[in-house]
Amino acid sequence: MARSTAQRVAMALRERIEGGELPPGTQLSEEALGRDLEVSRNTLREAFRLLIHESLVEHLLNRGVFVRVPTAADVTDVYRMRTALETAGVRAAATAPAPLRAAVAASVDEGERAAAEGDWRQVGSADLRFHRALAALAGSPRIDAAMDRLMAELRLAFHAMPSPHRFHQPFLQRNRVLAGLLEGNESARAEAELITYLDDARELILDAMREAGR
Amino acid sequence: MARSTAQRVAMALRERIEGGELPPGTQLSEEALGRDLEVSRNTLREAFRLLIHESLVEHLLNRGVFVRVPTAADVTDVYRMRTALETAGVRAAATAPAPLRAAVAASVDEGERAAAEGDWRQVGSADLRFHRALAALAGSPRIDAAMDRLMAELRLAFHAMPSPHRFHQPFLQRNRVLAGLLEGNESARAEAELITYLDDARELILDAMREAGR
DNA sequence: CTGTTGAGGATTGTTGAACAATACCTTAGC
DNA sequence: GCTAAGGTATTGTTCAACAATCCTCAACAG
Numbered sequence: 001m002a003r004s005t006a007q008r009v010a011m012a013l014r015e016r017i018e019g020g021e022l023p024p025g026t027q028l029s030e031e032a033l034g035r036d037l038e039v040s041r042n043t044l045r046e047a048f049r050l051l052i053h054e055s056l057v058e059h060l061l062n063r064g065v066f067v068r069v070p071t072a073a074d075v076t077d078v079y080r081m082r083t084a085l086e087t088a089g090v091r092a093a094a095t096a097p098a099p100l101r102a103a104v105a106a107s108v109d110e111g112e113r114a115a116a117e118g119d120w121r122q123v124g125s126a127d128l129r130f131h132r133a134l135a136a137l138a139g140s141p142r143i144d145a146a147m148d149r150l151m152a153e154l155r156l157a158f159h160a161m162p163s164p165h166r167f168h169q170p171f172l173q174r175n176r177v178l179a180g181l182l183e184g185n186e187s188a189r190a191e192a193e194l195i196t197y198l199d200d201a202r203e204l205i206l207d208a209m210r211e212a213g214r
Numbered sequence: 215m216a217r218s219t220a221q222r223v224a225m226a227l228r229e230r231i232e233g234g235e236l237p238p239g240t241q242l243s244e245e246a247l248g249r250d251l252e253v254s255r256n257t258l259r260e261a262f263r264l265l266i267h268e269s270l271v272e273h274l275l276n277r278g279v280f281v282r283v284p285t286a287a288d289v290t291d292v293y294r295m296r297t298a299l300e301t302a303g304v305r306a307a308a309t310a311p312a313p314l315r316a317a318v319a320a321s322v323d324e325g326e327r328a329a330a331e332g333d334w335r336q337v338g339s340a341d342l343r344f345h346r347a348l349a350a351l352a353g354s355p356r357i358d359a360a361m362d363r364l365m366a367e368l369r370l371a372f373h374a375m376p377s378p379h380r381f382h383q384p385f386l387q388r389n390r391v392l393a394g395l396l397e398g399n400e401s402a403r404a405e406a407e408l409i410t411y412l413d414d415a416r417e418l419i420l421d422a423m424r425e426a427g428r
Numbered sequence: 429c430t431g432t433t434g435a436g437g438a439t440t441g442t443t444g445a446a447c448a449a450t451a452c453c454t455t456a457g458c
Numbered sequence: 459g460c461t462a463a464g465g466t467a468t469t470g471t472t473c474a475a476c477a478a479t480c481c482t483c484a485a486c487a488g
Contacts, residue, residue: 143295244469276450
């Protein structure tokens with residue numbers, strides 16, 4: 001038992017949330033889940049704290065915890081912070097260790113390979129990995145952790161979209177372009193491209209959310 | 215009772231930690247603190263989760279929670295992330311709402327006023343407020359929250375310094391310069407100055423930590 | 429019909445005690 | 459001095475109970 005019970009419970013809930021089994025807005029009842037997962041209410045509450053930290057769920061006093069429902073304002077703000085962290089990575093690209101630079105290129109390859117095979121789920125996760133790799137160029141554990149949380153929030157927002165795969169496809173090519181600029185040490189151009197890239201992506205998501213009636 | 219018991223307990227502990235009553239490295243015993251604050255162990259543990267989220271304390275499995283002891287690597291990393299967030303604010307300065315821009319100027323004034331009165335504690339907190347105001351120019355709640363956590367961590371690091379006030383003084387003037395550049399909409403120069411500013415500050419802290427033998 | 433008020437029931441918040449699991453300290457042996 | 463075994467203190471988890479709060483829904487007034 002390397003992990004605590006609370007951590008295992010949190011992991012189980014995380015899978016159910018990201019798998020869509022517990023869609024945004026669902027209340028996580030202490031009694032029902034406790035019975036289901038065979039843990040006490042106290043332990044379950046400890047697990048909730050872990051998920052709150054990842055902003056997968058939110059806690060309303062005396063009302064309980066709910067799977068978060070990202071609003072348009074949330075998406076806008078996530079992209080603001082993403083832009084700050086990813087540009088920080090891009091700026092550090094020239095002096096970043098080779099393995100970190102290689103990770104960027106690798107995620108682009110993976111995305112293209114997955115697209116060729118028609119595995120759109122993989123395309124999406126490769127895209128997230130690409131952006132995480134960009135921010136990771138900064139070489140900062142705290143930036144990495146913050147990116148992880150932002151990506152988790154974004155995955156929640158994707159639940160509100162009709163076809164997430166159609167969303168990722170047009171960005172495959174732009175990922176390739178960005179990676180090329182970084183390999184050529186054209187940091188300034190890469191940064192400018194990244195900013196318009198993220199602006200475009202944000203608008204696409206917001207459009208989709210409006211269409212889905214949120 | 216607008217806040218939950220756990221939140222009130224967390225607040226009490228936060229004060230004790232930032233006030234130096236519970237210095238870095240101190241173990242927070244569940245039994246002793248529970249008796250002291252007159253809450254049950256379960257509630258105390260919930261309070262711990264809140265402080266863990268603020269990275270004021272850390273939790274080691276089966277060993278308990280301890281007031282965090284920032285290492286040199288922590289300080290370096292905090293400054294990496296600060297740089298990312300504060301430069302994001304500076305870049306958005308030109309288009310930021312007037313109240314946010316006013317907050318920057320106000321914090322510089324406060325720092326100078328406090329210095330004139332010899333209130334070095336106030337100088338320090340005005341300095342932190344200045345940097346928080348810089349990041350806040352980005353207009354992002356998530357960036358604001360992240361900055362709050364970074365500043366809290368930094369306050370912990372200051373505990374290891376002999377005289378924090380001597381540290382803040384030389385930066386009063388540079389704050390004024392930075393604020394001036396922002397008011398003149400010279401974002402690029404402000405950004406460059408901010409980066410060297412943060413590099414210098416980081417080195418001063420690291421030097422102090424080495425001297426204090428950590 | 430709209431809006432307000434007030435039980436009643438359900439859920440969360442908190443407590444205290446108990447036991448299990450783990451880490452730390454002490455002692456015994458070599 | 460070092461390693462191994464055992465005892466003790468602390469944390470991890472469970473359980474049952476009660477208090478506090480919110481939500482529902484019906485009754486009622488305007």
